[in-house]
Amino acid sequence: MKLKIGVHGLTSCYGCQLRMASVKNVLEIAKNFNIEYWYMMSSKGEIKHVDVAFVEGSVSTKEDEEELKLIRENADILVAMGSCAIYGGVQGMLYGMEYEKAFLEVYGNNTIELEGKIGEPISKYVKVDYKLPGCPPEEDELLYYLACFLLGSYPEEKDYPVCAECRRNGYPCLLIEKNEPCLGALTTAGCKARCIKFGIPCIGCRGPLEEIAWYDSLANVFKEKGMEKEIIKARMEIFGKQYENMDEMVEKVFK
Ligand code: SF4
Ligand code: SF4
Ligand code: SF4
Incomplete structure (x- = not known):
């Protein structure tokens, strides 16, 4: 049985996903996995059960929040991938500021269809099992995490600066x-x-x-x-x- 994975992007620059897509020999590596969901690779489909879900981006809209909860319900292991997901990222810098005020300063009187809010780390909404740091993560770390999950092991997070x-x-x-x-x-x-x-x-x-x-x-x-x-x-x-x-x-x- 191949390991089933999902790769998801909330509000982000998509750089972490791009990093994942551009690791050396990605097509060869991908043969070890069933990629059930990856918006970057195909159209946005149904979120299905996976062994491991990698989630990039911060929760910056009501829609992000709902999607994240659905991802969590359908994942045995959830990995917060990148600084946006782990700590809210650069957009999380506005934390403590009123959303409407921030929006007005950036977008003026324009409107968006999404129900926005100040970006927050995903751990404020769901349980996170592992953190894969970086902006974006390094190739060797991505491969290490994938290899650990593939072998039924777990990745050790770095505890030094x-x-x-x-x-x-x-x-x-x-x-x-x-x-x-x-x-x-x-x-x-x-x-x-x-x-x-x-x-x-x-x-x-x-x-x-x-x-x-x-x-x-x-x-x-x-x-x-x-x-x-x-x-x-x-x-x-x-x-x-x-x-x-x-x-x-x-x-x-x-x-
Ligand atoms: S030294 Fe490393 S952690 Fe610091 S800004 Fe550069 S890439 Fe990021
Ligand atoms: S962590 Fe950095 S590279 Fe990844 S989505 Fe956020 S801004 Fe982009
Ligand atoms: S040793 Fe000095 S230059 Fe190097 S990361 Fe630490 S503070 Fe920065």
């Missing part, structure tokens, strides 16, 4: 040596510190590291280096706005 990969690769520390606002210490590893390799400080696109993302400590370091609260918050909120107590942690540093 980008800094660990950065140190391992021997890159100079942009925070210590150049006073740049690098978020590597808060961010889930897996990208092999890609941005730092090119001299660009981490913006946290893989999302905060669960239970270890001490925004207060890093905000304090940034503050000591002369950065202003608004700049620090704006940077941390891009991917971390909906991390538990993130706002309070940063505010505390500036009291």
Whole structure:
């Protein structure tokens, strides 16, 4: 029996699905699975029972919410795929703002048929079994997760930050040596510190590291280096706005 999978996109840029579709030898790999649902590959069909459902995107409309609940009812295992699904993504940065106000600022007096709201992580609506981080996830991680499920095993999630990969690769520390606002210490590893390799400080696109993302400590370091609260918050909120107590942690540093 082949493993039955579904790949779903809520409100998102579809980048995670595209990443999945573009892994090397994807057609060869796909022979191991029955793909029951993948909107990117065919027209939007009926959501059927699957062994594993990969869900990309945040819940940003009432329709997303209903679709997500149906996916959950029909999946033995549900994987939140990418930063939008795990933490609300960039669109989740508006968390705490009134939806109508945000809509007016972006779209003016235009209307949409969907019943919109501020984007939220899928775990606020359904039980999530595994998180596959990234914006989008790395190819080796996607293959690892697929292989684990195929073998009847389960994937181990990374519990260390980008800094660990950065140190391992021997890159100079942009925070210590150049006073740049690098978020590597808060961010889930897996990208092999890609941005730092090119001299660009981490913006946290893989999302905060669960239970270890001490925004207060890093905000304090940034503050000591002369950065202003608004700049620090704006940077941390891009991917971390909906991390538990993130706002309070940063505010505390500036009291
Ligand atoms: S996590 Fe990133 S790549 Fe994936 S859908 Fe969201 S914005 Fe796109
Ligand atoms: S450059 Fe960034 S990721 Fe690398 S060690 Fe310094 S803070 Fe961490
Ligand atoms: S270094 Fe940071 S911003 Fe760059 S890919 Fe890795 S997690 Fe994303």
